[in-house]
Amino acid sequence: MNDAQIINLIKREVVPAIGCTEPAAVALCTAYAVEALGGSPDKIDLKLSANMLKNAMGVGIPGTGMTGLPIAVALGALIGKSSYQLEVLKDCTPAAVQQAKDWLKRGSLSIGLTDESDEVLYIDVRARCGDASSRAIIAREHTRLVFLEGPAAEPVDRLQELGPVSERAAGEELTLRRVWDFATTVPLEEIEFINESRRLNEAAAEQALRGNYGHELGKTLSRPLGRGIFGDTIFSHIISATSSACDARMAGAMIPVMSNSGSGNQGIAATLPVVVFARENHNTEEELTRALVLSHLTAIYIKQSLGRLSALCGCVVASTGSSCALTYLMGGGYEQVTASVKNMIANLTGMVCDGAKPSCALKVSSGVSTAVLSAMLAVQNHSVSSVEGLIEDDVDRCIHNLTRLGSVGMQQTDKMVLDIMTHKKG
DSSP states (O other), X not given: OOHHHHHHHHHHHSOEEESOHHHHHHHHHHHHHHHXXXXXXXXXXXXXXXXXXXXXXXXXXXXXXXXXHHHHHHHHHHTOOXXXXXXXXXXXXXXXXXXXXXXXXXXXXXXXXXXXXXXXXXXXXXXXXXXXXXXXXXXXXXXXXXXXEXXXXXXXXXXXXXXXOOGGGGGTTOOHHHHHHHHHHSOGGGTGGGHHHXXXXXXXXXXXXXXXOTTXXXXXXXXXXXXXXXXXXXXXXXXXXXXXXXXXXXXXXXXXXXXXXXXXXHHHHHHHHHHHHHHHTTOOHHHHHHHHHHHHHHHHHHHHHHOSSOSBOHHHHHHHHHHHHHHHHTTOOHHHHHHHHHHHHHHHTTOBOOOSSTTHHXXXXXXXXXXXXXXXXXXXXXXXXXXXXXXXSSHHHHHHHHXXXXXXXXXXXXXXXXXXXXXXXX
């Protein structure tokens, strides 16, 4: 990939989002369907892939004080604007929430698993108003509209694009070496846009500390108890800032964050450890900008062979990106960055995704903690060796061992997780 293609890739994958991206994508698809309908629906039928259902069951919906899909669907139908993409619900108000609750009482909403596609990310919304009907389908990517029909819309039919083309194919031209070379040599003015991720995600962390969100992990670490145990250190500041933003986002705070590869938590984990460390380590603005590109592009590279959604927690991927960036900010070169990746894969591989929810802040904190430890070892030239576990001498083969395990080897794990989540007693 040339520099221009990589820049376009980053701009496509690092985008603002309000709330968890799975219910946001469902609300977006609903907005498309209702706009195509041309009127307020009295019935909505929603079919999802299993991974979409898993990731949308227990997460807070921004501005509502509620969790789960029904309120997201109702808001998407009533006030959602498809032009906002993953910020589809940013016009949400208390009056809109009440309107959505009223619609749920009188309207008809059905939610189930799809049997029409084996795509891991698949959303199919059918809306009706009297005799009029419409349909919208988003697949493979959170904002990728592949089908649209209805009396008030120009038809869209790109379902054939979902054929046998795998998500891995898009990333085969990238290697970790190419990621490193791009991040460290591309003209600075061409990548300064990445600093918007710093602005958005740092603001989210700061706003989170002004409220009580989720399990309050970030606030706990910044209180006397947390500081008494963890100290007032760069390490504790990294974990507090990152988990604070995740606390608020998963609890449904109306706070925009910069996502990565369709995940806000991945965007947070790829950004805030880098920003906090660079500030307290007195790195230059150029070093921070390049480190953010290194972090985000590494995460994008790994996700392209893992897939948008999987049984593997996304914090493993994003924290690997931030570990590379931390290694660079500590003065490490390419060989040390490869060591940090190997250290991360040797440690975090296998952490399961059991849906988007407030306790994601705990997993994110585990990921960024490991990122710091892995970078510290790497800059001292300590690397897990190729005789150990999943690690090989070739770092790109290590990455594909990780993603093959997550996308193929853990498929049965994914099914078991969803079965457990949907059959809880009480």
